[in-house]
Amino acid sequence: MIKLRGIAWDHVRGFAPLVATSKEFQQRNSELSIIWDKHSLKDFEDFPVEILAETYDLILLDHPSIGENVKKGVIVPLDEWISSSVLEEQAQNSVGPSYQSYHWEGHQWAFAIDAAAQVSAYRSDLLNRMDLSVPTTWDEVLNLVSKLPKTIKMAIPLNSTHAFCSFLTIYSNFNNSNSVDSIETQLAMEVLDLLQFLSNQTHAELRYSNPIQVLDRMSSTNDIAYVPIIFGYCNYSQANFRTFPIHFADIPSKQQTPIGGVLGGVGLAISAHSKHIEAACQYAEFVSNVQSQQGTYFTSGGQPGHLQAWSNTRINELSNHFFARTIHTMEGASMRPRAAGSIHLQEQAGQSIHRFLSGQQTCLDTAQSICQLFDAILTK
Known part of the structure; x- marks a missing residue:
């Protein structure tokens, strides 16, 4: 049995969709389990990822930490583990600069599973x-x-x-x-x-x-x-x-x-210390795909990071058109500094x-x- 541990943040938006999609993923992969812990919004924003990476395989992080994390070598480049077709689909369906915000020094370090500004x-x-x-x-x-x-x-x-x-x-x-x-x-x-x-x-x-x-x-x-x-x-x-x-x-x-x-939102990164990087990448692909993002990720309390979910009529009707009414701000969003x-x-x-x-x-x-x-x- 492969056991993965993840760290999310303490709000229904930041925790519930990870638990729900992990349950679905485990039903399709019976040899694998994922356990999620959570910490505060403040810790999500600035707690050192290098410390989290010693304990957790799956890490939710904020884009300003990317440069520091890459410099310290604590997360893995997803493009070395995940197919180019998946990466291209994610890039094409980025909400504003969300996907690009996790790209640094020629590599993709996280998937934008949640988009916000x-x-x-x-x-x-x-x-x-x-x-x-x-x-x-x-x-x-x-x-x-x-x-x-x-x-x-x-x-x-x-x-x-x-x-x-x-x-x-x-x-x-x-x-x-x-x-x-x-x-x-x-x-x-x-x-x-x-x-x-x-x-x-x-x-x-x-x-x-x-x-x-x-x-x-x-x-x-x-x-x-x-x-x-x-x-x-x-x-x-x-x-x-x-x-x-x-x-x-x-x-x-x-x-x-x-x-x-x-720009805000959430990136899903994988620890360089993980013993199960391939399995963690499989979950990252699953939770970020359009079916999960338009389905369980949203219905369990999440805020999708996939453009097709943002333009989905049913999702907009269920959320008083939150996504349609803020998409122009997302498209013109500014990244915070990301250097170390x-x-x-x-x-x-x-x-x-x-x-x-x-x-x-x-x-x-x-x-x-x-x-x-x-x-x-x-x-x-």
Whole structure:
């Protein structure tokens, strides 16, 4: 009996579809079993993969860690184990740059089994009650916020990781680019000023939260009507997932298109320490194929990473058209830095933004610190 172990993250979207598809895979491969553990969203974002790779065969990871993982040799190049036809099918059905985000130094290091980007979220019932429309521009965001009553707020997740992601989304959008290799101080200050305004308008209990905390509050009470930037979770748009369904839309934009929303999602990588790389690759092929992605992966609570699932009519109907309403943001999404050291960059830049938002650091000092972090990592 071949036994594989995997590490996922602690949300129905990040754990349940892996368990469900593993069960199906095991029914077809009786000589194999897969056991999944889970850790927090924060650990998914920045816990060292080299430590996980010592214990787990299958690892869910975030694309900014790719350069570090490759440098340390802790994950395997899938293109050396999986056929070119499978790789080509995955590339052709990438949602935006999801597949490419796990490509580094000429090799494919993970499959994009889950696709996401920062988008916007809203309670359609609350906005309709107030006769307010979903903003498509940043000026419209400011106008909507000015019209919200005292009892209903906007929100934006601004814990350190997501403060950095939101900064990068707005910076990319203002710069009309989905690729950021360096930071210009003056534009960074403009973005930080907007983040400060959004932070001040955010519900006090959610100011330094993560996306799950914001969406849980938004879907269970009537005091959050709108979130301009947040990673999309299709679960919350589905009937009966929480008390109130949440609708999602493209990010507000300073441009004609919703360009620059920071890419999220989940990559499935395989440990270089695994004793069963071939079996792990077989599962990776199974969970990422269109049948799984449109079937069990979605119905068990997952957010697919396959383009045909995103365009599937039934899946869109079941999720209040989450996928159709955010696909343009996905197509124009921006990757975070991926070179070795990028997780450190993300953490340090996020903490610097935190100090600014809490009044401990000036706007200029914050912009310059982010600029220096980018230069230190990306110009090595």
